[in-house]
Amino acid sequence: MASQAARQPVRSAAAAAQGAATPFFPVASSPAGPVPATVKPPSSHWYTGRPTLASTLTALERAATDSRAHLFRQGLLPSLAASIAHDAEFHAVLPHPRQRRWKPAKDMAAYLRTGAQLKSSQYKRLTSSLAHLEGLLPYARVADSLAAEAADGLARPPALVTDPVAVATGRAAQGRAAERDDADAAAAAAGGERGLAPQLEQLLAHFQQPAAVSATGVAVERVVGKARRLGSQDEHQRTYAVGRRKESGARVWIVPAAASSSGTSSEGAAGRDAPAPLGRVLVNTRPLPDYFTQQPHRTAVVLPLSLTSSLGAFNVFAIVKGGGSAAQADAVAMGIARALAEWERCEVEAGRRDEAAVSWRDILKRADLIERDPRVVERKKTGQVKARKKFTWVKRCEVVRCLQEERGW
Structure with missing residues (x-):
């Protein structure tokens, strides 16, 4: 009887709602105001990653x-x-x-x-x-x-x-x-x-790269490929170029050994019969063997001269800063390679040298000495010993550490 009495008000309320003239809407879902329009995405790719x-x-x-x-x-x-x-x-x-x-x-x-x-x-x-x-x-x-x-x-x-x-x-x-x-x-x-x-x-x-502008606001034409100059040459035939590797930067000047010694050679027969002088390589005003004490570094420095068969034909002066010995050797080698390629180009343009079928620039570029090596040292990772090395995990040490934490040792 008690359950029937409890259900009686519910039945009467439901019957009253069915016989009402106006439909019943809950308060939370009542359409009292205007329904806001759903904003559509600008394209069908809106829900993609990019x-x-x-x-x-x-x-x-x-x-x-x-x-x-x-x-x-x-x-x-x-x-x-x-x-x-x-x-x-x-x-x-x-x-x-x-x-x-x-x-x-x-x-x-x-x-x-x-x-x-x-x-x-x-x-x-x-x-x-x-x-x-x-x-x-x-x-x-x-x-x-x-x-x-x-x-x-x-x-x-x-x-x-x-x-x-x-x-x-x-x-x-x-x-x-x-x-x-x-x-x-x-x-x-x-x-x-x-x-x-x-x-x-x-x-x-819209997707084209804008024109380069100099510091004075004048548009500068971009030169790419073989038309790009790798260095510069002054009136004394001193060719200048720059080389870089990691944190090292080198400024290199090369001068033909015969041209640099022409002013000091004698005019007599003894001067004409003397053999051609050999060029020297100075790095930070020091001879090459004194500055780079290891043989692989010295070999890397003179590699551009060896590839172009011009070893001893140029006096090389280099100023290098930053980095270690290996990086400095690679930076000097890159500067020498660029200077040699620019010197040959200037000689061909001046008419003092015939253009070869395979230029020095092609030879040095094939040896990866013209462009900068973008590789750098990988940084150390957090939670690791080094960049790739992980900490050694021993099962017994882990068990001992857990026991110490539980027992408060």
């Missing part, structure tokens, strides 16, 4: 697909998957355009706002997509010229996303109207729609 990078790669691939489809309709590519390398139809007459330098990985990560450094595979995939679009530029210029003459709709170029990073990060909403107005004004001034080549140029300009 959404900006994924969206940018997708936009670049879509731009490449649309561009190749347009070039295929114009008859400039035999198929949509045709290569634009040596088997392309216009490869012999179109210039090779891949001369742009892209932003380095660190600057590219800051531009993409990834929040972390780009992996080598990610940076390589991004630059490969950009290089592929750059290879389509000559074909796009030809397609624009053909589209200007044709009047059918098939010649109309596709509309590409010229700033995929702004679209991926949501920054395109503010500047999209202004960008569209500028594009329309430029197209109207040109007398037609925007061509494919200007769109590709604008797209690639």
Whole structure:
């Protein structure tokens, strides 16, 4: 009876709720105010590890697909998957355009706002997509010229996303109207729609490395490859170069031994019959055997001279600071190698030496003496003896330590 009396109010309340004219809503879920709209992510890659990078790669691939489809309709590519390398139809007459330098990985990560450094595979995939679009530029210029003459709709170029990073990060909403107005004004001034080549140029300009600027604000042209100077030479034929290794830095001057001794040699027959003088190597005003006492270090210093068959033909003066003996020897060797390559280049440019089929620079570069060795000592890790070595763990010592902690010994 007591249980039936306790359930009676509940049944009456339920019956009253069923017979009520207005539906019943709990207080917590009552739609009293407007329901806030759910903010949608700017792209479908928002929940990936690097959404900006994924969206940018997708936009670049879509731009490449649309561009190749347009070039295929114009008859400039035999198929949509045709290569634009040596088997392309216009490869012999179109210039090779891949001369742009892209932003380095660190600057590219800051531009993409990834929040972390780009992996080598990610940076390589991004630059490969950009290089592929750059290879389509000559074909796009030809397609624009053909589209200007044709009047059918098939010649109309596709509309590409010229700033995929702004679209991926949501920054395109503010500047999209202004960008569209500028594009329309430029197209109207040109007398037609925007061509494919200007769109590709604008797209690639966002990822291109900016021009170098000197301390005075003047733009300096970047010189890469064999055109880059490795040192300098003054009016006295003294060639100067710099070498580095780890914490060591070396400044090196080389002078031909015959030129340095021409002022002190006699004018008589005895001076003409005397053998050619041998060059010396001075490191911090000390002879080479006195400064580097170990044979491997001395061998490393004279290695560039041995490879170029010029051992004893130059007087070498080096000033080296920092690091240990091995690092200083490698720094001096790098400075000597760069100075030798620069001396041969200056001699060829002056006409005093014929250009060889294999230059000294090629020989020394093949021996890894021109570029700096980026390897450094690995740092010690916390909780380890050294960089890789771990502490020795003994089971018996661990048991004794646990007993001491339990019994308070």
